[in-house]
Amino acid sequence: MHMELHENKTFSGFVLLGFSDTPHLLYLLLCFFLTMYILCIAGNVFIFILIVSQHQLHTPMYVLMGNLAIVDVFFTSIVVPRALYGLLSGDPYISTHDCFFQLFLLIVAGNMDSFLFAIMAFDRYCAVCFPLRYLLIMNRRTCICLVAFSWIIVCLHSTFYTWLASSQLFCGWAIQHFFCDYPVIIMLSCSGLSDTWQKVDLIESSIIIFSPLLLILGSYVLIIRAVLTLKSSQGRWKTFTTCSSHLTMVILLYSTVIFMYFRPSSIYSPAYDRAISIVFSIINPTLNPFIYSLRNKEVKDAMKKMLG
Template sequence: MEGKNETHPGFTLVGFSDLPELRIPLFSIFMTAYIICIIGNFSISMLIISQPQLHTPMYVLMGNLAFVDIFFTSITIPRALYGLISGDTYISFHGCILQLFFFLIVGNMDSFLLALMAFDRYAAVCHPLRYLTIMSPKTCIYLVASSWVILILHSILYTIVNSTQAHCKWVLHHFFCDCPVVLSLSCTVAPDLQIGMLFESAIIILGPVFFILVSYILIIRAVLKLHSSKGNWQTFSTCSSHLTMVIIFYSTLIFMYSRPNTVYSPAYDRMVSIVFCLFIPMLNPFIYSLRNEQVKSAVKRVLLQASS
């Protein structure tokens, strides 16, 4: 598998094959978490679709996030589960590139949706009288559709770059085809190309972060202007579930991609990636339901209707 090869024979996807004694326990844990993730996010999506009182911009974006999380986990986890149960470490070159393409789109869409939800909270807290005008259904559709277009173009660019590189190594010490890992197997990457990719990815990654930070700075400023401490808490509590998701998502993202190469560790990468790709999407529906009164009320209504 070593040495320059232009015929693209495929990759060895190490996954967790170097931990044979843990394959069955890991399979059981990941399968259980994956099932919970799918059921939880699907339930949130169906709840928002079926309950007219949740047909507001915030919950439409929340439903989109749950829908995206289903696909996000399904891009990486089933192949990891297959590798754990079968011991098969082979993935074709085109299969790897296809996984990379969809992972880049859906993974970054999580970030864009969190930014749009931050803007929604800004509009609700800072401009309550104009909220429905600012966040009209047409605006929501335009913002979500624009995000998809931007990320598809971004993913096409990175997929072309990775698929046209000459690879000198074919062993991926990971459980899925992540962009930095695949690119690290290339024989050489032109400095100009590296700079261009770094600049473009910085916009895609840091753009939503900047958007979220500005939105919350404006929200906090508006909340502090309220004279009632009870009013302060009630206003800011509407942002609590979203803020929790943002903190968990970006803290894991920073651990994954913002560290020096000197502390690179395949084992570390795999475990943090499992948190990012599986456990965060699994936790999101519980964060929505436990920290959001309207969602909890909608769940109670559905349960009462089902029992009557």
Template sequence: MEPTQNKTISGFILLGFSDVPHLLLPLFSFFLVVYVLCIAGNSFMIMLIVSQPQLHTTMYNLMGNLAFVDVCFTSTIIPWSLYSLLFRDTHISIHGCFTQLFLFVAVASMEGYLLTIMALDRYCAVCLPLRYLIIMNSRTCICLLAFCWIIVFLQSTFYTVLTSTQTFCSWVIHHYFCDVPVLMKLACSEISEALQIVNYTIVSLIIVGPVLIILGSYVLIIRAVLAIQTSQGRSKTFSTCSSHLTMVILLYSTSLFMYFRPMSIYSPTYDRVISVVSCVINPTLNPFIYSLRNKDVKNAVRRSLKYK
């Protein structure tokens, strides 16, 4: 097919799950249930943190921000997917596609940065307990969050501009939302290698950088925990980090597979399945992981229900 300039295209075709028409209704039901659970679970977490003074700490303020980002995360993908599955409308405008791309890159990047800040927070709490309140105070938390939002805005703007100014050889997207790899796959051959190099560079900044920081933090945390004399003390310290570590593993195990691989082994089918886990299921599980594994959150839930 001859290269087609963006300005001559009325919109993209998101094939989504059109290759499995017999599963459209079950998929619609699945997405709807998951979206309701995500909104309800994360909204409850935010209200719980706001209403319970015992949770007005840096750790739980970061958790509240993560819950907000999770709501935004799924809201950039699921509403359009529900509409497409219900009405079998696969068309999306150019502006709609790149707006979705911008928002998706922003909230996905912010989720990774929040998990990184939370790892640093756990490091300070475990390894520097006497200086924790001085280092991780509310001012530090606000500054870190503001800095991360500025970074993700710049990253998303750069990524969106870079992708939207390319020449595409096709406008058929074998995916259910506008993501970077699937759009890069449509780029013409003479620019695809350059795009791939830029993609790996930005992926390294967005994914690999935070992963290294998180791993370094947990190496120091584990070393500090092993130095604790009593098994009860070690168990209590590990319990404060287990929820966060579970979310880190869920997010980055799927993200590394999706974005840090050669385009030559790209598979639309596998990519859709992995993206559902990473972008739909993980944000829904996060508040339940914290509720089930965090004693402070469970106690706050009991107090909240008792008062009601």
């Protein structure tokens, strides 16, 4: 079979080994995946409906939060239903087309999260540092342009990586994961990426992943500097409270991204990758709406109003 794959890369598909090495955890994993998926859908859809229905939340920050809720539902839905199907049916097979389509959607959704966080950080910077001009800067047209530009960038980025992965010659078919992720697919390549493509890979991925992070960090340095000049301690506390929920989500996202995609190859293990992937693709999108609703006074007030 290895020889056949080496001679002809147009084979029919891959095998997602997933959690096949832990059959004793089958029912526990089923309950966990299903519970987290229901919580993710319920939490994010509720936040989206809350933002749409409550007029006081029709501001740029909450419009961006609504976009984030939809992306998080999209992100988790790319991973969890297929994982649940594999656990319930015992069928590990995934066609080549479905695998690369899942990879494309996964890269789009994962990177869109970080771009939305960057736009939200810029929004907070404008609100804190330019309060009188805030609605002029972050108007409807600006928000639409920033979000549309982000979608274009992440789709182009994902197209490049999906093409790069799909153009490889594969000498294996068993993916040591529960979904089709870029690093585990490249590991099946007969020769791996050439030195040139490895450099392009590193440079391009670093720009796409860390540019939003640098914008977020730069925005918060300026925000903190502006907040420290406020004379009112109540004003400082309110600003820090509003920004802390956003920063918490950023830390959760980037800590898992760095551990997942920028860790030394010497510490690679399938179990390690699966654990980090669960946090990255399931737990983080589930926690995001709860972090915002529990730590944001305006959201809590809107919830009380909507619930009577």
